[in-house]
Amino acid sequence: MIMDTSIIFLAILVVLVLVFLVKSIAIVPQQNAWIIERLGRYDRTLSPGARFIIPFVDRVAYKHSLKEIPLDVPSQICITRDNTQLQVDGVIYFQVTDPMLASYGSSNYISAITQLAQTTLRSVIGRMELDKTFEEREAINSTIVSSLDEAATNWGVKVLRYEIKDLTPPNEILRAMQAQITAEREKRALIAASEGRRQEQINIATGEREAAIARSEGEKQAQINQAQGEAAAVVAIAEATAQAIGQVAHAIEQPGGMAAVNLRVAENYVDAFANVAKEGNTLILPANLSDVGGLIASAMTVVKATGQGK
Template sequence: MITSLVLLVAALVFVLQAVRVVPQQSAQVIERLGRFHAVLSPGLNIIIPFVDRVAYRHSLKEIPLDVPSQICITKDNTQLKVDGILYFQVTDPQRASYGSSDYIMAITQLAQTTLRSVIGKMELDKTFEERDEINASVVAALDEAAVSWGVKVLRYEIKDLVPPQEILHAMQQQITAEREKRALIAASEGRKQEQINIATGQREAAIQKSEGERQAAINTAQGEAEALRLVADATAHALTTVGTAIATPGGLEAVNLKVAEQYVDAFAKLAKEGNTLLLPANAGDIAGTVATALSVIRKTDRPQAR
């Protein structure tokens, strides 16, 4: 009975040692009698107890690695504190186990030396502008070396670039001066545009005013010309009508009467409107004066009578 129980326990231990369950995105390296034998894939696996053993366990997930900050010297001899983070993934568990005694340390050290080399080829201003180029250079150098370690370097990102305080102060002054310069340029451009707009407006207003004055003068001249024409036409029509009336029978007698009436009215008005009275030399001979005026009318009318 005791023997059976011992055998049962031994069998149970043997089964437990023979069965290995590997989680997803994980890998286990098996050594048989101290020599690499196999890599267990995720799921249920069977090994030989006391002959095979799990020597290494690896995670196949993407792993972020914080690269310690370091002081780098730029091309223009400026100290720059650089801090970054690295992302890698184990792609070959066998090489990751035997290719390097500590692939994480190897990746970290290589990332730091590569970063110092890349920063040393750039000036300070370029390091802030060319972050993508720096990241790509570090990834390319690491990926080439990490192949023998069974690791794939996915990307490298610079978290922070910190120059000395003196450089930061100088950069801040430069940025302030540049902003003030842009503000002055913008203000001068605004004043320039304002003067251009004012001058353009004044020129257009002067043009519009001159056009208005020109049109007003044309309209006035046309109105005066039309008025003169109408007066001339009316005068000509009146003269024609008078001449026609004189040529008719009895017309001359009517003119005699009209002239005599106007002559008498004119002298009457002179007597009422002023203290000074102007009289013609022959004021006593009104009939003679009227006869003289009628003789002028007869001379003027004589060609029409013919």
């Protein structure tokens, strides 16, 4: 009986030792931190890995994830500077940087961050007009992050960024904004059309001016070419006439040349009277037929004088 009692006692002792050993080993996952309290007071922070604690004396009071955590900020109504209501919601990204402060700096740092984000957002929106809230989203986000990060330092939390998800004005404002956008687009379309017509008229006027200049230049060049052609023709005729006269003078100086000239002058004289007779019904004859010989002699005198002058 005594042996059975010893065996039972030994078995209980082994079980207690095993339980003690199991309770004395804490396995902390990666990117986590555990807060250990010893007899109700903060003792240490356990980093990832296998760690030893004293069972029934030490206890894991808090477990924190050191990863970046997204936190939705509930939607709320904000009043802008021009007294317009906006329904705004967003999301915060934060990370626990000091597990001890995150455990003891605030009773609930998640709720504290959320409340502070909402109050800061209302304050920032209240200093802006409605149109600016849509244009200055980056500035709003930056202001909220700065304000949250300053306050969250005492909570062992680092606020990384804040993003506004939705900015929703009332339906009446949406309709007014849509009408304003439509009017602005119509205005731009009219301005663009008028600018197009203006440019078209400028192009037409420029084209007509250039065409007129081109025509005047062409007419000027044509007149220059015509004048140069006429001058060249006059020079060519004069040179041909001079060459012909020279050839005639040279021919007269040859033997028999003077007789040929007498014959030619007489033929021209007779042909001239013949042509005069053909043009009318009246026959015209010289008062004295001997005038033919006199005319020929006069013409020959001129020819001889010309030949001697050369």
